[in-house]
Amino acid sequence: MIVQPNIDRLLIVAPSWIGDAVMASVMFRAARKACPDACISLASRPYLHPLLDGLPWFDRLEALEMGGLLGPVRAGRSLAAGRPDAVVLLPGSFRSAMMAWWTRAPLRIGTNRDGRGMLLTNPLPDADRSSPVSAIEQYRRIAEACFGEDAAADASLQLVATEDDEAEAHRVLGEEESPLLLVPGANREDKRWPVQHFAATADALHESHGLRPVITGAPGEADLAAELAAEINCDAIDAVAAGMKLGALKSVASRARLAIVNDTGPRHVAAAMGTPLVSLFGPTDHRWAHLPGIREHRLLGDPFLPEEVMADRHPERCGIDRITVGDVTVAARALLDAGTSRGN
Incomplete structure (x- = not known):
């Protein structure tokens, strides 16, 4: 070494x-x-x-x-x-x-x-x-x-919520203890699952499991978060509009029963905090962002793409909008019904 x-x-x-x-x-x-x-x-x-x-x-x-x-x-x-x-x-x-x-x-x-x-x-x-x-x-x-090999053997993700993070999360969420975390943003528009799909899924999970949606994202995604909040029929919390600080995302994720996320940074934060994930990939290849040892359903724009083919090279075939509300809802309910144990 x-x-x-x-x-x-x-x-x-x-x-x-x-x-x-x-x-x-x-x-x-x-x-x-x-x-x-x-x-x-x-x-x-x-x-x-x-x-x-x-x-x-x-x-x-x-x-x-x-x-x-x-x-x-x-x-x-x-x-x-x-x-x-x-x-x-x-x-x-x-x-x-x-x-x-x-x-x-x-x-x-x-x-x-x-x-x-x-x-x-x-x-x-x-x-x-x-x-x-x-x-x-x-x-x-x-x-x-x-x-050395021994020192690098553990590749699990880890973050720690501080007292300040907990206080900020409480400011935004109040007493809400088991929300549904929604992350509609991404650094490219073609990596964003449609807002209407997020809203329909959130409404379905609110009806079946009583989950209150919490929408998070970067400050520059305020309009996107507001659009999603307006599309959802139940009472959603817009954490972007509330000015939630980045560190508080750790605490919010640790409270969430489930997160539905695009291929973006908050997915990794939620994974590090042990939150079960439904992760949506397209048109980028999910293997670039493989996370070991987590509870996750990965849904792909084209789940039948041959292994030797890279999704990035087929943006139309692997578009994220090919993922259906039905598939995401089924994956989410499977994780929710499997229990609250979390793997990391």
Whole structure:
């Protein structure tokens, strides 16, 4: 392994997106297991701090600000003040490697892609992207190279709800203890199941199981959340309109009996909190975002697509709008009727 157990100061650079940051649990856990006495810092975009706060593997969270042409230089010099002995990069960008170079750490470890290997002391082989490989598996391989096979064996997802998260969730939900979590957004419109389908499913589950819908999403998805709330016939809670903070999503998910989600970051948050999921995929291939050890029904735009074919290359055939309300409702009821036990 590259990083020795007696290292003093270790800096890990987190991925930039919510789902990727959650899937990096395998790396964070491996670092602490392999280096129990090290001072471990995690550098991440500030908006992710409420999500990562509470995890037991870091001594401190550092704000990673890399905007602008000279952003990597400024960020690297700032992090250099902590005198890291090693920097482990999870982002695959050239800019992140430039930032690592400016920390002057003796070890700079990350995947060798986009011509950035010259900035790293230990460039690692990048994943073969000709077929879908989960980000978890990519992070596990980096963790194994850094800390050894045993340390990287546990790839389960983990997040921790803090007292502040619980208080914020209570502000939004009140005494609602077992809601239906709905996540209608995604970073691309073609990855969003139609709002009318979400509404019809929510109404059906309210009628059969008495679940009150809670709609969540990013601040930029406020109009989408409001549209869904207006389409639902029962009394839904619009957490976006309520201004719910990101960290509170952990607490809301932990309360939910079920989440119906597109392929987007809150799916990973809910999975890490043990929430049963109905996950909707199209036109992207579900194998890019495989999550191990969770209770989930995955519904695909084309469930009969041959295994050797990547869904991303057939957007019309694998469109998310091909998933029916009936199929989602049946999958949701199966999870609800199976009981409340949760796997993670």
